[in-house]
Amino acid sequence: MTKLLSGKIALITGASRGIGRAIALELASRGADIMVNFARNEEAALSAKNEVESLGRKASLFQGNVGDPKIIDDLVMATISIFGGVDILVHNAAIGAFKPVHKLKINQWDLSMDVNTKAFYLLAQKALPSMEQRGGGSMMTISSLGARRFIPDYGAIGISKAALETLVRYLAVELASKKIRVNCVSGGLVETDAVKSFPQYESFKNEVVKRTPAGRIGKPEDIAKVVGFLASPESEWIVGQTIVADGGLSLI
Numbered sequence: 001m002t003k004l005l006s007g008k009i010a011l012i013t014g015a016s017r018g019i020g021r022a023i024a025l026e027l028a029s030r031g032a033d034i035m036v037n038f039a040r041n042e043e044a045a046l047s048a049k050n051e052v053e054s055l056g057r058k059a060s061l062f063q064g065n066v067g068d069p070k071i072i073d074d075l076v077m078a079t080i081s082i083f084g085g086v087d088i089l090v091h092n093a094a095i096g097a098f099k100p101v102h103k104l105k106i107n108q109w110d111l112s113m114d115v116n117t118k119a120f121y122l123l124a125q126k127a128l129p130s131m132e133q134r135g136g137g138s139m140m141t142i143s144s145l146g147a148r149r150f151i152p153d154y155g156a157i158g159i160s161k162a163a164l165e166t167l168v169r170y171l172a173v174e175l176a177s178k179k180i181r182v183n184c185v186s187g188g189l190v191e192t193d194a195v196k197s198f199p200q201y202e203s204f205k206n207e208v209v210k211r212t213p214a215g216r217i218g219k220p221e222d223i224a225k226v227v228g229f230l231a232s233p234e235s236e237w238i239v240g241q242t243i244v245a246d247g248g249l250s251l252i
């Protein structure tokens, strides 16, 4: 059976671990070849590449900090030269200092804005000509509930994600006529390495489980499945949205 993303090329930032890795496997299982970007963890990146290949798809690795605009140029150009283009862009990599906003240093503010937000605007600009040439595409990014509500010590990331969700809406309107859809998936707490560094993680997690109608915290695959749907033609009428996948946490 032909898979919905057969012949498509996906570039995913931060695809070595956590949610990005699950997205790589979800898109590969739907037929896409994958450019796996990562920052430092080469071992994890190699294992993500092997897992994509074990699903019968091609994968390539690109190490680099997407907070650096020069790296973004190189990442998109490498994807085009290795695979022939870009059909699906997923900006998943994110970083941030955990502290109150009124204690943030300027470099900590800049770090989150550069990696979490500015990178998506630059990636979108850089991938656009290839998507246009290929007759359309899908751009997606990952946000979190902290974009819309207060989470203690999460301001640096939350503020950058709020800007990211707005960036999605602007790009979506500007690019819709080119058959390029731009969307976002927002999650509640998802069990990955990143959250294990939260202050008092275990008690925070227990509290979130208690408050989540679905009775557990998220798995990377919960987010990846929504990305898989948004990357596929089944979701063609979804344009510029932030889809919340959080087991109902944000309803309470």
Ligand SMILES: NC(=O)c1ccc[n+]([C@@H]2O[C@H](COP(=O)([O-])OP(=O)(O)OC[C@H]3O[C@@H](n4cnc5c(N)ncnc54)[C@H](OP(=O)(O)O)[C@@H]3O)[C@@H](O)[C@H]2O)c1
Pocket: 013, 014, 015, 016, 017, 018, 019, 020, 037, 038, 039, 040, 041, 042, 044, 045, 064, 065, 066, 067, 091, 092, 093, 094, 095, 115, 142, 143, 144, 145, 186, 187, 188, 189, 190, 191, 192, 193, 194, 195
């Ligand atoms: N976990 C949650 O509870 C949760 C909830 C909602 C939304 N999200 C969002 O989901 C996304 C992924 O989060 P996660 O929990 O899966 O994170 P994670 O487990 O910490 O993984 C982060 C990934 O991003 C890469 N990365 C980090 N900084 C980078 C940079 N500057 N340039 C390129 N790659 C970089 C890492 O590469 P290395 O392996 O080389 O370090 C790794 O592959 C983020 O946007 C996050 O805000 C997470």
